[in-house]
Amino acid sequence: MTESSLTETLLDVQNVTVEYPVKGFRAQPFRALKGVSLDIRPGETVGLVGESGSGKTTLGRAVLGLAPVTGGSILYKGRDIAHDSRRARRRLSSEIQVVFQDPYTSLNPSLTIEDILAEPLTVRRMSRRDANRRVRDLLDQVGMPSSSGDRLPREFSGGQRQRIAIARALALDPRLIVCDEPVSALDLSTQAHVLELFRDIQENTGVAYLFVSHDLAVVRHLSHRVAVMYHGEIVEWGDGEQVTAHPEHPYTQRLFLAAPVADPDAQEQRRADRERLLAAQQEQRVQSGAVA
Numbered sequence: 001m002t003e004s005s006l007t008e009t010l011l012d013v014q015n016v017t018v019e020y021p022v023k024g025f026r027a028q029p030f031r032a033l034k035g036v037s038l039d040i041r042p043g044e045t046v047g048l049v050g051e052s053g054s055g056k057t058t059l060g061r062a063v064l065g066l067a068p069v070t071g072g073s074i075l076y077k078g079r080d081i082a083h084d085s086r087r088a089r090r091r092l093s094s095e096i097q098v099v100f101q102d103p104y105t106s107l108n109p110s111l112t113i114e115d116i117l118a119e120p121l122t123v124r125r126m127s128r129r130d131a132n133r134r135v136r137d138l139l140d141q142v143g144m145p146s147s148s149g150d151r152l153p154r155e156f157s158g159g160q161r162q163r164i165a166i167a168r169a170l171a172l173d174p175r176l177i178v179c180d181e182p183v184s185a186l187d188l189s190t191q192a193h194v195l196e197l198f199r200d201i202q203e204n205t206g207v208a209y210l211f212v213s214h215d216l217a218v219v220r221h222l223s224h225r226v227a228v229m230y231h232g233e234i235v236e237w238g239d240g241e242q243v244t245a246h247p248e249h250p251y252t253q254r255l256f257l258a259a260p261v262a263d264p265d266a267q268e269q270r271r272a273d274r275e276r277l278l279a280a281q282q283e284q285r286v287q288s289g290a291v292a
Contacts, residue, residue, distance in 0.1 A: 010077065010208050011040040011063065011176060017071030018058055032058045034232040035072065040176065043202065045209040047219030047240060049255065050229035059229070060178045060212045064098055065089045076176075094124070097169040101181035103161035107153040113139075113164055114149030120171045138167040141204075142197060159190035163197065170201065179211045183218060195221050216255045220244035228252045 016036045019029040033055050040046045050056040061067035062082070063074060069082040081092060100106040107116055114135050121131040136146045142163040153161055162182060169177050179198070183191040199222060201207065213219050219226055223240035228249065236249040247253045 008042055009039050009075075010042045010044075011210070012075040012078075013038050013059070013063070013072070014075065015072035016059070016062060016069055016074060016082070018055075018062055018067050019070045020068070032067075032232055033062065036229075036232070036234055037072075038227050038234065038237065040208050040210060042175065043206045043208055044224045045198075045202065045211055045222045045240075047223030047226040047244075048210060048212045048229060049214065049216055049219055049226060049252075051214055051255070054229040055232040056212050056214075056229045057180055058232075060098075060180050060210060063178055063210060064096065065092075093120075094172040095174050096176045096178070097172065097174040098178045098180065099162070099165050099169050099182045102185055103158050103165055104153075104185075106165050107161060107168075109153055111152075112149060113151055113153065116153075116164070117149070117168055117171055120168070124172070134171065138170060139164075141170065141201065142167045157190075158186055159194060162186065162194055166194075166197065166201070170205070170207075173205070174207060176208045176210065179209050181212055181214070184213065184215070191218070198222060216244050216247075216252070228255070 014037050016033055017031065018033040019031050021027075021029050036055070036059055038046060038048075048056045048059060058067050062069050065081070065084060072082070073080045074082040076092070076096065081088070084092065111119075114132065117135045117138055118128070118131040121134055122128060126134070132149075135149055139146055139148055144160065144163055144167070148156070148160075148164070153164070156164065162185075166182075182198075183194050186194060195218070198209065198211075202209065209222065211219055211222055216226075220240065223244070225238060226236075226240045226243040227234045228236040228243065228247075228251065230251045236243055236247060236252045243252065244256070247256050
C-alpha cells in the first residue's frame with residue numbers, strides 16, 4: 001500500500017445490523033449481525049474470520065447488497081450503499097466484485113470460459129473483439145493458457161476453476177473484491193497457489209480484498225488487518241500479524257489452537273492447550289452464573 005492509502009478509506013462499515021424474520025406468532029427476528037463496524041483501505045486485505053454461523057458470510061453479503069441491512073451504514077467511497085436499488089447495485093458491480101466459495105457451482109456449466117469472462121464486458125457494450133482480447137489478458141493474469149477460452153468449466157480442476165472465477169471478478173477492474181471462503185474447497189497445495197495468486201494480483205492492480213474465512217492460518221498469509229467474528233459481533237480487530245499470531249480474545253485463541261500444524265508433538269500440545277482454555281472458559285461461565 002502507498003503512504004497516501006493509509007489515511008484513505010475505501011469501504012466503511014458502521015454499526016451494521018442484519019435481521020431475518022422468524023416464523024411464529026410474535027417471534028423476534030434473528031439478528032445475524034449486531035452492530036458490526038470495520039473499514040477497508042485501498043489496496044488492503046482485511047481478513048474476516050469466524051466459525052460457521054458467526055456472521056462473517058452475512059457481512060460479506062451485506063457489502064454486496066445480498067443481505068438486508070436493518071441498521072447502520074455501509075459507505076463506499078463516502079456514499080452509503082446499504083440500501084441501494086438493484087439498478088444502482090448493477091452499476092456498482094464494476095467496482096465491487098465477488099469470488100464465491102465453490103468453484104464447481106459458481107461458473108455456468110453450459111458456457112465456454114471465453115463466454116463466461118466476456119459476458120460482463122459485452123453487457124457494458126465493449127466490442128466482441130476487444131472483449132476477446134481482454135479475456136486473453138485475464139487468463140494470462142491468473143496463470144491459465146489462452147486456449148482455455150474454448151473449453152467448458154467441467155474440463156478443469158477445482159483450482160483451475162477458481163482461477164477462472166478470479167479472472168471473472170477482475171474483468172471490470174474492480175477496486176474491492178469480497179472473497180467468500182475462496183480456498184476452503186481446495187486441497188492444501190492448491191490453496192497455497194491460489195493464495196499466492198491473490199497476493200500477486202493485489203500487488204499488480206491495487207485491488208482491496210475483504211477475505212472471509214474460517215481459517216486463521218489462511219488469512220494470516222494475506223491480511224494486513226484481521227477482524228474476528230463471534231455470534232454476529234467483532235470480538236477482536238487489529239493488525240494481521242498480532243491477531244493471528246498473538247490473539248488476545250479467548251475465542252480467537254481457540255481458533256488459533258484449532259488450526260492444525262505438521263509437527264505431531266506441537267499438534268498434541270495445541271490440543272491440550274485448547275482443552276485447558278475451554279475448561280477455563282466453562283468454569284468462568286459457571287462462576288459468573290453463580291454470582292448472578
